[in-house]
Amino acid sequence: DTQVQALKNISFEVNKGDLVAIIGKSGSGKSTLLNILGLLDKQTDGDYYIDGKKVSSIPEREKAKLRNSHIGFVMQDFALVEKYTVKQNINIPLIYTDKPINKEKAINDVLKSVGLSDKTNTPAYKLSGGQKQRVAIAGIIAMRPRCIVMDEPTAMLDPKGRKEIMATIKTLNKEHGITVVLITHYMEEAAKADRVIVIDKGNILLDDVPKRIFSQVELLKSVGLDVPQATELMYELKKCGLDVPDDIIDEDECAQVLYDILKNKE
Numbered sequence: 001d002t003q004v005q006a007l008k009n010i011s012f013e014v015n016k017g018d019l020v021a022i023i024g025k026s027g028s029g030k031s032t033l034l035n036i037l038g039l040l041d042k043q044t045d046g047d048y049y050i051d052g053k054k055v056s057s058i059p060e061r062e063k064a065k066l067r068n069s070h071i072g073f074v075m076q077d078f079a080l081v082e083k084y085t086v087k088q089n090i091n092i093p094l095i096y097t098d099k100p101i102n103k104e105k106a107i108n109d110v111l112k113s114v115g116l117s118d119k120t121n122t123p124a125y126k127l128s129g130g131q132k133q134r135v136a137i138a139g140i141i142a143m144r145p146r147c148i149v150m151d152e153p154t155a156m157l158d159p160k161g162r163k164e165i166m167a168t169i170k171t172l173n174k175e176h177g178i179t180v181v182l183i184t185h186y187m188e189e190a191a192k193a194d195r196v197i198v199i200d201k202g203n204i205l206l207d208d209v210p211k212r213i214f215s216q217v218e219l220l221k222s223v224g225l226d227v228p229q230a231t232e233l234m235y236e237l238k239k240c241g242l243d244v245p246d247d248i249i250d251e252d253e254c255a256q257v258l259y260d261i262l263k264n265k266e
């Protein structure tokens with residue numbers, strides 16, 4: 001069988017409380033990387049450490065416990081039991097934890113943290129896509145992981161749902177101190193991270209704060225990636241000869257720049 005090297009010379013650290021976005025075109029290796037981080041796959045070379053523990057030296061039976069205590073994994077599909085209520089769905093992962101958790105309190109707390117306290121007894125099939133994904137996230141954080149690893153959690157959602165999930169992620173990260181590693185193909189979402197890692201052909205191409213990453217428009221385009229719409233607009237205006245900043249990544253900044261341009265032309 002032909003072997004494909006999905007990742008090459010990947011090396012980086014994620015610190016406690018970080019919100020890290022990983023971007024790359026399809027086939028770049030980002031999902032393989034996330035599966036390794038989430039302890040779903042095992043790398044064939046190199047070392048992976050969690051809290052100073054070398055994962056390859058941990059017995060397989062202990063990895064499940066490590067996953068429960070350290071890593072929560074959120075996927076694209078919501079993985080809910082449609083006929084179960086929100087409370088029942090969140091209780092499912094709690095059945096398998098050996099942590100001393102007051103389940104009733106844990107469920108109420110996480111529903112509050114994701115803004116769904118009023119949906120406790122609502123069946124999952126009656127929820128919107130954004131609400132379903134928030135329930136899935138609530139089920140993970142009820143287990144109190146130190147880090148949540150998310151594989152394109154907004155891919156199946158409409159713009160309203162994506163906005164809801166990103167607001168939830170920011171709240172969990174900033175107010176509750178949960179470390180988040182997020183794979184996304186929406187550049188506006190990556191722009192809201194503390195740090196962006198760009199994967200190309202199994203290598204780390206860039207690793208920096210969003211403003212520096214997205215200011216490199218031509219490099220990102222050369223590897224098949226987009227940039228936030230606000231950045232794209234500034235890039236096109238600059239090509240037209242206007243003196244605009246290179247590091248605009250959100251709509252509010254973009255609107256201010258356009259306002260200033262129009263004001264100066266009066």
